[in-house]
Amino acid sequence: MNRILKIVVAVWCAVLLSNVSLAQVKSDYNKDADFSTYKTYTFAGWEKKSDSTLNEFDKKRILDALKAEFSARGMEVVNTDADAVITLFIVVDQKSSTTAYTDYNSGLGYGGRGWGWGYGAGGTATTTYSESDYKEGTLVVDMYDADNKDLLWQGVMVTTVNEKPAKRDKTVPKKIKKLMKSYPVAASK
Secondary structure (H helix, E strand, C coil): CHHHHHHHHHHHHHHHHHHHCCCEEEEEECCCCCHHHCCEEEEEEEHHHHHHHCCHHHHHHHHHHHHHHHHCCCCEECCCCCCEEEEEEEEEEEEEEEEEEEEEEEEEEEEEECCEEEEEEEEEEEEEEEEEEEEEEEEEEEEEECCCCCEEEEEEEEEEECCCHHHHHHHHHHHHHHHHCCCCCCCCC
């Protein structure tokens, strides 16, 4: 019985910890804007030089994923005379996660005791703590009207940064796709 409980707890912890790497997305947009009229955009760069925390490969991963998602929504990137302007801001923080696992062994039974017969109870518990460090990234994508500079859409994504570059090749586009699902124009099929 105790072994089954350990397996169930281990599976439950694995499910909870695997959800830590999922991206949390929030967005807001100008309800009065007609997003179907925006056909071109340009990247205005990274706000406050926030991209200094990224290497050139990760910058390219993010920009390529955004270009693919805007293209799927009928928008083309241009260098001049764009309908919309995209700015990016990123923060990467070092975080720590602490988990605890308690192993309880009980001893219930019926038998002789020092003063007579009856039920007995007792047991031991051992708690194991583990701590792990990870990086959490927050990406903010702002889209402005190129003419009047009004904010049209803002997407914010908070996610765990994968330390392995080969994994980021796959996870960055997936997470940007999730972020862009909150954009008011759906991707064409």
